[in-house]
Amino acid sequence: MFEEDFHRPVLLEETLLGLDPQPGNVFFDGTVGGGGHSGEILVRILPGGFLYGTDQDPFALEQARKHLCAISDRFQLDSINFSTFLGKAELPLLDGILLDIGVSSHQLDNAERGFSFQKEGPLDMRMDPRQELTAATIVNTYEEKELADIIYQFGEERFSRRIARAIALRRSEKPFENTKDLSDFVAGLVPWPGNHPATRTFQALRIAVNQELASLVEALPRAHGLLGFGSRLVVISYHSLEDRIV
Ligand SMILES: C[S@@+](CC[C@H](N)C(=O)[O-])C[C@H]1O[C@@H](n2cnc3c(N)ncnc32)[C@H](O)[C@@H]1O
Known part of the structure; x- marks a missing residue:
């Protein structure tokens, strides 16, 4: 850049x-x-x-x-x-x-910050790297209902319950490791027409991480x-x- x-x-x-x-x-x-x-x-x-x-x-x-x-x-x-x-x-x-307000294009473009579902990076999404809460914590440890609420409220995702249920099942076998892992997984759960199926889930997680x-x-x-x-x-x-x- x-x-x-x-x-x-x-x-x-x-x-x-x-x-x-x-x-x-x-x-x-x-x-x-x-x-x-x-x-x-x-x-x-x-x-x-x-x-x-x-x-x-x-x-x-x-x-x-x-x-x-x-x-x-x-x-x-x-x-x-x-x-x-x-x-x-x-x-x-x-x-x-x-x-x-929101995220900058520089933050989105930097794979290491973990904001983008299009780039492989850590499930991070913190604007402030000094804070503890990351997207990985939410995805891998929050109760299924809380996760569904986040995806619904902050992503306006109508398949929020389906996504949260599937994430909860999958992470009990193997926690989500990175952005690509999560975006590929969500893409298999939500119909494709329109934006990439992980768009709303990623927006929701980012909003939740950064309050x-x-x-x-x-x-x-x-x-x-x-x-x-x-x-x-x-x-x-x-x-x-x-x-x-x-
Ligand atoms: C869209 S960008 C702003 C770009 C800026 N206007 C420019 O000209 O480069 C949003 C920025 O706001 C920061 N940000 C978002 N929410 C914030 C908050 N609650 N407090 C402080 N910074 C915040 C993000 O870290 C990001 O760098």
């Missing part, structure tokens, strides 16, 4: 239109990722502005820091969940907040409380579960 790919943000024009960053503004980007949006915000709030940024993935923040340092030192990055940060940090009133929806639910009122009159909040969401919360 080229360096510039890491920083290529989605919906850039729309995001900047929504946030309207101006010189002197104070902004918070809760999902810095590779720093694409953050960099575009930072150049627009100079001179005098300041950017706070978080990402629970320390690898992403490393890249972002390099990118932002080339623009200015008027920023602070913390490798922490955005909801925790919004609840704890002593922040001034903010002019704008961006949450570009993505709970973070969003917790963060939105906190974000709202930090916005002054005329300030702006932009949330970029990727699927209906997130849309409903936003």
Whole structure:
């Protein structure tokens, strides 16, 4: 991957239109990722502005820091969940907040992170590698009913019970070892038309591992409380579960 790919943000024009960053503004980007949006915000709030940024993935923040340092030192990055940060940090009133939620293409593309059913890697899926819970723990140890609920609620998978039942039977013989093992197994259980049959199960596991929806639910009122009159909040969401919360 080229360096510039890491920083290529989605919906850039729309995001900047929504946030309207101006010189002197104070902004918070809760999902810095590779720093694409953050960099575009930072150049627009100079001179005098300041950017706070978080990402629970320390690898992403490393890249972002390099990118932002080339623009200015008027920023602070913390490798922490955005909801925790919004609840704890002593922040001034903010002019704008961006949450570009979900997983980054860089995380998906890196087989070692275990997010993708298309690449063989460990059953990991942690955005924050310091946390204990991995997808392997959920798949190999959670009770069948809890597993079915996760796949249903976070994947909107109508075959959730069938999948959970089959996983529970199979793992008692041989625990699931990697992403390919799981995606091939699920592909044999669910009809094919449309997306790959493991898409919904993988989405569900990722959301459960990273407690993505709970973070969003917790963060939105906190974000709202930090916005002054005329300030702006932009949330970029990727699927209906997130849309409903936003
Ligand atoms: C879609 S990417 C953001 C890309 C970013 N806007 C850019 O321009 O590169 C989402 C990022 O948010 C992070 N993330 C997701 N949920 C988070 C949370 N609750 N707290 C902190 N970071 C989170 C992920 O680790 C990932 O790097």
